[in-house]
Amino acid sequence: MESIEKDIVDLSGVRVACRDLADISRIQRIVQGKFIIIREKDHGKLAPQVAQGFNPQFSGYDGVHYLVRLKEDDVIKYNLQSCGAGQVEIQVMTITHTSYADAQHGDYKDGSSKKRKLAREYDNFRIVLAAAEGMALRFDEEKVRHEEKNAQPFATTDCIGHYFCKWIDQNGPEWVRREEPGHSPTLATFLTACSMNTPKALASLLDAHLGPDSEERYSSTRREYAPVEINLVIYLLDRVLLAGPETMAAESGNPLFQIRAIMSAIIWTSKLFRPEWEWQDKLLVKGDRETLRKGLNWLDSIEQLSFLSGEPLEREEDIQTLNGLWGWFEQHNERPIRLAFAMAKRGVLRDIATADKYGDLRYVLHPFLDALKWSCKTVPMSLVPETTR
Numbered sequence: 001m002e003s004i005e006k007d008i009v010d011l012s013g014v015r016v017a018c019r020d021l022a023d024i025s026r027i028q029r030i031v032q033g034k035f036i037i038i039r040e041k042d043h044g045k046l047a048p049q050v051a052q053g054f055n056p057q058f059s060g061y062d063g064v065h066y067l068v069r070l071k072e073d074d075v076i077k078y079n080l081q082s083c084g085a086g087q088v089e090i091q092v093m094t095i096t097h098t099s100y101a102d103a104q105h106g107d108y109k110d111g112s113s114k115k116r117k118l119a120r121e122y123d124n125f126r127i128v129l130a131a132a133e134g135m136a137l138r139f140d141e142e143k144v145r146h147e148e149k150n151a152q153p154f155a156t157t158d159c160i161g162h163y164f165c166k167w168i169d170q171n172g173p174e175w176v177r178r179e180e181p182g183h184s185p186t187l188a189t190f191l192t193a194c195s196m197n198t199p200k201a202l203a204s205l206l207d208a209h210l211g212p213d214s215e216e217r218y219s220s221t222r223r224e225y226a227p228v229e230i231n232l233v234i235y236l237l238d239r240v241l242l243a244g245p246e247t248m249a250a251e252s253g254n255p256l257f258q259i260r261a262i263m264s265a266i267i268w269t270s271k272l273f274r275p276e277w278e279w280q281d282k283l284l285v286k287g288d289r290e291t292l293r294k295g296l297n298w299l300d301s302i303e304q305l306s307f308l309s310g311e312p313l314e315r316e317e318d319i320q321t322l323n324g325l326w327g328w329f330e331q332h333n334e335r336p337i338r339l340a341f342a343m344a345k346r347g348v349l350r351d352i353a354t355a356d357k358y359g360d361l362r363y364v365l366h367p368f369l370d371a372l373k374w375s376c377k378t379v380p381m382s383l384v385p386e387t388t389r
Contacts, residue, residue: 013089017098020133022140024064027092035068038087063093094133150200157188163199167206168232175215182233186272190237193348209239224335228273228282234339241342242335248345255313258326261344263299265329266365268340268350282334284372293372295325300365 016027031037042064069087070080154160161184168176191197196205210232221238222230230238251257273279284292298321313319329341 012086013091015091015093015098017093017095020094020136020140022137024092024094028064031066031068031090031092034071035066035090036071037066037068039065039067041065063091063097066090066092096133147200150203151198153197154188154191154199154202157185160184160188160191160197160202163202164206167203168210171206172210173212173215175212175218176210176232179218180231182231183272184233187233187236190343190348194240194346205236205240209236225273227275228278228336229275230273234272237343238335238339241346242339246342246345252345255319255322258322259299259313260349261341262295262322262325262329264344264348264350265337265341266299266368268343268348269336272340273336279336280368282336283332283368285334288328289372291324291328293369295321295328296365296368296372298322298325300369 018024018027067087067089070078074080154163164181164184164187168181188197191202196202218235221235225234252261269279269283270276298318313322329337332338332341
């Protein structure tokens, strides 16, 4: 009895049955981190031999065995001093090897004639088992490579457009395939700004919002934009930015960011929505038009370019004008305007300080200002002369 711990080292133990061979390495890292390993034995050298050459070792028993004991800190932590530093055997093998070991265990222990009689059947079983687990390893490796690839950012905007269209063709329900996909560069800019620029993130977005049960939601959203036209990209942006909790960029309180965000919102409105006069009507239907007119004229001033180069906004009059314009967009409840402003607040900004400076912005601002003049006469934008629009 005094030498029982020395003579019988596996007086207590546990078997861990893994789903596949890849799990054995993960269990090994856990065991190495949690216990002091006294001895480790790989019966048959399961994972490496099966993976590399389909050359199973017919030793009669397969599995990785660890003889371990608790670390001193854990003995103290769990108040196990009185139990002694006992040794425990941990057996790690796959579920299929567990079945094999259980079937063979009795013959291995008692040495009866059954072992000799069933040896060939056992070996045939092991050959099949080795081949199956080799295939499982290759499958797991391919799965890991696929997951790693899906976690890599898209290389180009064209890659995003190609993935989007491919998903629609392969996974999109009938109602999705009938709709206009939308503008890939807009989707690319949005995904990049929101740190979603990977196949995995895009697939998750599409699965969540373009499934078979989403058609009614799409129709309802389209009615909220009417008569402004929408497409699948606009719908996706709407679901993320307007249907969920509001998220703003960290620098949203910075005057320079606010200037860029308002400019971007105006440009996004122009880029995303058609027909043009319909969203202009929606822009002007709500809010204090004098605040809007004053703010747009202020943005149109060439001196605002200095703020885009990082100069601080110091004049009280400028700050008040900016606050008034920001508040005007914040309070607007027409969905196209809300979406464009939500994009800008999220940090999906246009490159305002481009080589041609105000090219895009002036192209949009001037029709806005003209629209304000006509709105004072209560004439719908659809009746405004084409040259003015």
